[in-house]
Amino acid sequence: MNKWIAGIAVLWLAGCSSKPIGLNYYLLHEPTLTTDAPSTDISDQPTLFLRSLSTPDYLRQRNLSLQLSDSEIHFAPKHVWAEPFDRDFKMAISESLSVNHKMRLRVQSRWTNPAQPEYILDIQLDDFIPTYHGKLILKGKFRLESDGSLPQIVQFNYWLPLNKDGFAFSVSQMRLLVDELTNDVVTRVEASR
Amino acid sequence: MTDNAAVKPTTRISKVWVLPIIALLIGAWMVYYQWQNQGPLITIDMSSASGIEVNKTPIKIRDLDVGQVKKIELKPELDGVTVTARLEKSAARLLNENTRFWVVAPRVSFSEVSGLNTLLSGSFIAMTAETGQTEKDHFTALERPPVTPPGTPGLHVELRSDSDDLTYKPGDTIIYKGFKVGEFEEVHFDVEQGRITYRAFIHAPYHNLIDENTRFWNVSGVKLQLASNGLTIQTGSLETLLANGVTFGNPQGDTKGKPIDNNAKFVIYGDYNAAADERFRYAAQYVLLIDESVRGLTVGAPVEYRGLQIGKVATINSSNVDLGSLLDDEYPIPVLINIYPGKARLEDSEEGLAILRERLGRWIRKDLRATLRMGNVITGGLFVDLQHVDQPEPASLLTLNNANVIPTVSSEFTQLTQKADAILDKINALPLETLIADITTVIDTLNAAAESVNETSDNFDETMAALDTASLNTQIQQSLQAFEGLLQHYSEGGLSKAEIADTVDSLQETLRTIQPLLMQLNKTPNGLIFSDNAEIDIQPQAQEQDQ
Numbered sequence: 001m002n003k004w005i006a007g008i009a010v011l012w013l014a015g016c017s018s019k020p021i022g023l024n025y026y027l028l029h030e031p032t033l034t035t036d037a038p039s040t041d042i043s044d045q046p047t048l049f050l051r052s053l054s055t056p057d058y059l060r061q062r063n064l065s066l067q068l069s070d071s072e073i074h075f076a077p078k079h080v081w082a083e084p085f086d087r088d089f090k091m092a093i094s095e096s097l098s099v100n101h102k103m104r105l106r107v108q109s110r111w112t113n114p115a116q117p118e119y120i121l122d123i124q125l126d127d128f129i130p131t132y133h134g135k136l137i138l139k140g141k142f143r144l145e146s147d148g149s150l151p152q153i154v155q156f157n158y159w160l161p162l163n164k165d166g167f168a169f170s171v172s173q174m175r176l177l178v179d180e181l182t183n184d185v186v187t188r189v190e191a192s193r
Numbered sequence: 194m195t196d197n198a199a200v201k202p203t204t205r206i207s208k209v210w211v212l213p214i215i216a217l218l219i220g221a222w223m224v225y226y227q228w229q230n231q232g233p234l235i236t237i238d239m240s241s242a243s244g245i246e247v248n249k250t251p252i253k254i255r256d257l258d259v260g261q262v263k264k265i266e267l268k269p270e271l272d273g274v275t276v277t278a279r280l281e282k283s284a285a286r287l288l289n290e291n292t293r294f295w296v297v298a299p300r301v302s303f304s305e306v307s308g309l310n311t312l313l314s315g316s317f318i319a320m321t322a323e324t325g326q327t328e329k330d331h332f333t334a335l336e337r338p339p340v341t342p343p344g345t346p347g348l349h350v351e352l353r354s355d356s357d358d359l360t361y362k363p364g365d366t367i368i369y370k371g372f373k374v375g376e377f378e379e380v381h382f383d384v385e386q387g388r389i390t391y392r393a394f395i396h397a398p399y400h401n402l403i404d405e406n407t408r409f410w411n412v413s414g415v416k417l418q419l420a421s422n423g424l425t426i427q428t429g430s431l432e433t434l435l436a437n438g439v440t441f442g443n444p445q446g447d448t449k450g451k452p453i454d455n456n457a458k459f460v461i462y463g464d465y466n467a468a469a470d471e472r473f474r475y476a477a478q479y480v481l482l483i484d485e486s487v488r489g490l491t492v493g494a495p496v497e498y499r500g501l502q503i504g505k506v507a508t509i510n511s512s513n514v515d516l517g518s519l520l521d522d523e524y525p526i527p528v529l530i531n532i533y534p535g536k537a538r539l540e541d542s543e544e545g546l547a548i549l550r551e552r553l554g555r556w557i558r559k560d561l562r563a564t565l566r567m568g569n570v571i572t573g574g575l576f577v578d579l580q581h582v583d584q585p586e587p588a589s590l591l592t593l594n595n596a597n598v599i600p601t602v603s604s605e606f607t608q609l610t611q612k613a614d615a616i617l618d619k620i621n622a623l624p625l626e627t628l629i630a631d632i633t634t635v636i637d638t639l640n641a642a643a644e645s646v647n648e649t650s651d652n653f654d655e656t657m658a659a660l661d662t663a664s665l666n667t668q669i670q671q672s673l674q675a676f677e678g679l680l681q682h683y684s685e686g687g688l689s690k691a692e693i694a695d696t697v698d699s700l701q702e703t704l705r706t707i708q709p710l711l712m713q714l715n716k717t718p719n720g721l722i723f724s725d726n727a728e729i730d731i732q733p734q735a736q737e738q739d740q
Contacts, residue, residue, distance in 0.1 A: 060705060061705050061708070061709070062702070062705055062706045063709055066731060066732070066733055068731070074731055075709055076730070076731065076732065077709060077713075078730055079732070084698070084702055130733035132734075133736065134733075134734055134735055134736025134737060135736065136733075161736045162733055162734070162735050162736050163735055163736065164735050165732060165733065165734050165735050166732045166733065167732050167733060169733075169735075170732075170733045
């Protein structure tokens, strides 16, 4: 009798068990985007000091987000960032500046070079999300400050159409919008020299 | 024995009568001699016979006996006594119209002590030794001894007081630079003119100090003068301190005059300033019409220009100036002032007076105004200050009772008084009683607070006294050692700041990660066991081509 009861319990628990959820992890920065040289002395490169980065709360979640309507947002349960978004965004900007503009992004105080001029950058991200219109938008403000000049406060509003479905394509488009943001910043840095 | 006696008739005068006859002749000679050598018999009228005795009281000239009282009888009019005295023959030639008699008796007064030698010897009648033209045998005695001994070299003067307050009596002294140089001898009251005149004597050689410009002024007692120019104390000699007295001199700036004759007349002034002012003979009179109170302004108060006295107040509210009644609205009080050309460094003459009037008249039309100012805070004495004011109201030269009018401006003291009155009114309007009650309450509260603080302080002292300082120091030292060990551990291998920040970040990230799970569990509590694997995977959609 006891054997029967044990067998029924095993079958019951087997029936109640669920299969594991399949998660997809994404990186905003691109690890493969590097220069050819194994190592490069970037001491002489102009430096941008990212003094602060503020992001909306939905970007601080591990789940990727998607705007479903004017007032509804959706956190994808199976699509998550591989690391915190703030750190990933800073690395994406750093890579974009280094590869595309030969500039160095400093996020910590110890990485200074007093011999080189330095620009101070503050970024406030208001929105960075794929919308239900099939667009990817990046909105916010940045403040650029250099020694001896008045600070510039710039409001940006970039967007790209989504030509394909899925978060993978959306993340790749996000990298392009990050490039567009760095291009804007560098253009203003060079204009202020 | 029959011798018979021869009887002869006694025809001869007995020799026994010789002696009586000789005695009679000697007596007759003596009577004749006495009659021939006795002095004259005189009568002296006196007010009383005090201290005089018949056949005892002598008559003396310069303390030499020259006669004796022989009889005293009451006068028929009963207003005195008649003393009959016999003088020596040698003194007969001294009996004339200039002879004076008086009784010498003990006499004590403020100004003199005399006749003390008569306390033991008794009173006597003194007489002067004056020469005269007419023989006389009836005299009237003086009431008191003459102040100046007859024949004393010097000068008699006649003095008149300009004030009813100044009265002197015979014997009062006349001093000069502290020396007694003369005395008052007689006092006469002129009933018709209502004033007192004095006959005084100045001893030689001091009478040479007196000329026609000499002024006499009072130095009686101690003179305290609280006037607008402050407190002034004046005293003469010790004698004048106890009794009355006068002094004399030529005021500063006055020239020496001509010598005077005997019995020259002088006026006694109240003080030196009054006497000095009298040397200015010319003065211009002006009228001030004062709209405010003149309390503190006195006759004789100085009139100043730029701080120098050039005149004085003559009269206040003179009845000679008819401006209506004091009870009328806006009645100005007329104040008459004298301004002396001599004091304004002009010539004391008609020419100087004309220059003064012309100059002041021009200034009055321009900007000269009179103000009553307080000269002394203690006495409140006022004086008249003539000053040039800025932007005065236009004024013309008015004349009132033949005296020009100097316009006046309100005094600073009046303005100050008005402001003070306003402030006092405000102070009176303050709710002082309520304020004092509130202050009392606050003070009580403060006292209670102070007592509480004292009590707290006492408790704190007790606590500090009960505190085991040594044990506390030991504990603090142990705590510091433990903290030092913690810091050492922290620096050697403990969590660094960056590690703590990473840990906190990881914790926040973990919380964010499980937040959707928690939300799902909140939505479907059995979701962990009965998960819905058939959930739709929503992903971004590509933009439609037709959009």
